[in-house]
Amino acid sequence: MGLILTVMAEELGLRRAEAHTRLENLASQRVLRANGFRPWGVAHSHISLDGAWHDEVFWQRLLDEAPPS
Template identity: 75%
Template sequence: MTPRTSVRLIDVADAPAIAGHLARDVKELARWEPAQPAAYYTTPGQVARVEQLLDDHRRGARWPGVIVADGEVIGQVTVSSILRGPFGKGFLGYWVAATHRNQGHMSRAVGLVLGVMVEELGLRRAEAHTRLENLASQKALRNNGFRPWGIAREHIFLDGAWRDEIFWERILGDGAPPR
């Protein structure tokens, strides 16, 4: 049976589950996610982080979501760097727990968040970056109609070095003027 996937706004009560996944997967995530201080992998550290994310959400700068499968928080998907007005765009970042990969969760979660970007946030454009080697992330984007439009040289410091990244875009909505 296909596992169910949903997304919703993050909550402070999600901090223990998020800290648990990130602490367990820390070595594997190092290739794909920026290094973080030790507190990031603890429940108190995640409580503080979630509070900051929700503060950013109240200011309209982010939509921080969690991915839920059969009642369990299994990852995060966040719309960041939201620009209103003539740009009307947001940047997608995400991860899924190593225990739940390759089951279609991120492909479905990205699709659900694109819906939030259109219906709730009124955005016109979604963007994302992936390392050249991150084929799973690229596939989840391609599954949702994203197209690569360029390579940024030495774009992000990951796993001890500056890494090239592919830039991805997905046009949203019907072309109506910004609201």
Template identity: 55%
Template sequence: MMPDGVQMRGLALGDAAGLAEALVRNREFMAPYEPARPGAFYTERGQRERIAGVLGERDAGRTVPYVLVAAATGTPVGTINLGSIVRGPLCSGGVGYWVDRAWNGKGLATAAVEEVCRVAREELGLHRVEAGTLLDNLASQRVLAKAGFEPYGVAPRYLHINGAWRDHRLFQRLLHDEPPPG
């Protein structure tokens, strides 16, 4: 259940302008946790191109993208994606998210992660969902712990974030122990 005043819905091309504005508004806040991005990423055109690629991945069954919007205005206040979906014996996906600085600490990220896990289990039949955070991203680690994730390791120099290869703590949430769908 999303916190009052927020809705979670499927990502659409029409979200490009609002996401560009939200990303510009949160650029400095998110910089320590994000890869270096070209200036075009923060434009409506850049977001439209990015969203088109994400929707192609959705259509191929490899990702399920959502946008978090303020219910009163429709303004994007974050995104969450279930990506890297693999079927077969692994039956897994990875979750990634960000929330507007003004909405931090209100339970939005935790609620969105919990909803994505529900979709992963009930609609997609996935066995597990994984996530990774920078070692010092304690806020995101709290979100994952509240959503039932457990740490299972550290990946050295995992992603190039904010100008350097950075270690990540890896988390997983096991959703069920049933065999993979036939």
């Protein structure tokens, strides 16, 4: 994840990274938090999987912010 964020910021010149996780996917949320992402909203019934609609958490990280220590 750190390498991806570095490439996004330094080589591609992007300012912001965004990710979505299903509400119950705590493992992915831990990875995002450890890499400086912050949750910024929940989209209800955002994705349909296996015949059911699921909520998702939206995450973002501004790439010009210092990474977590």
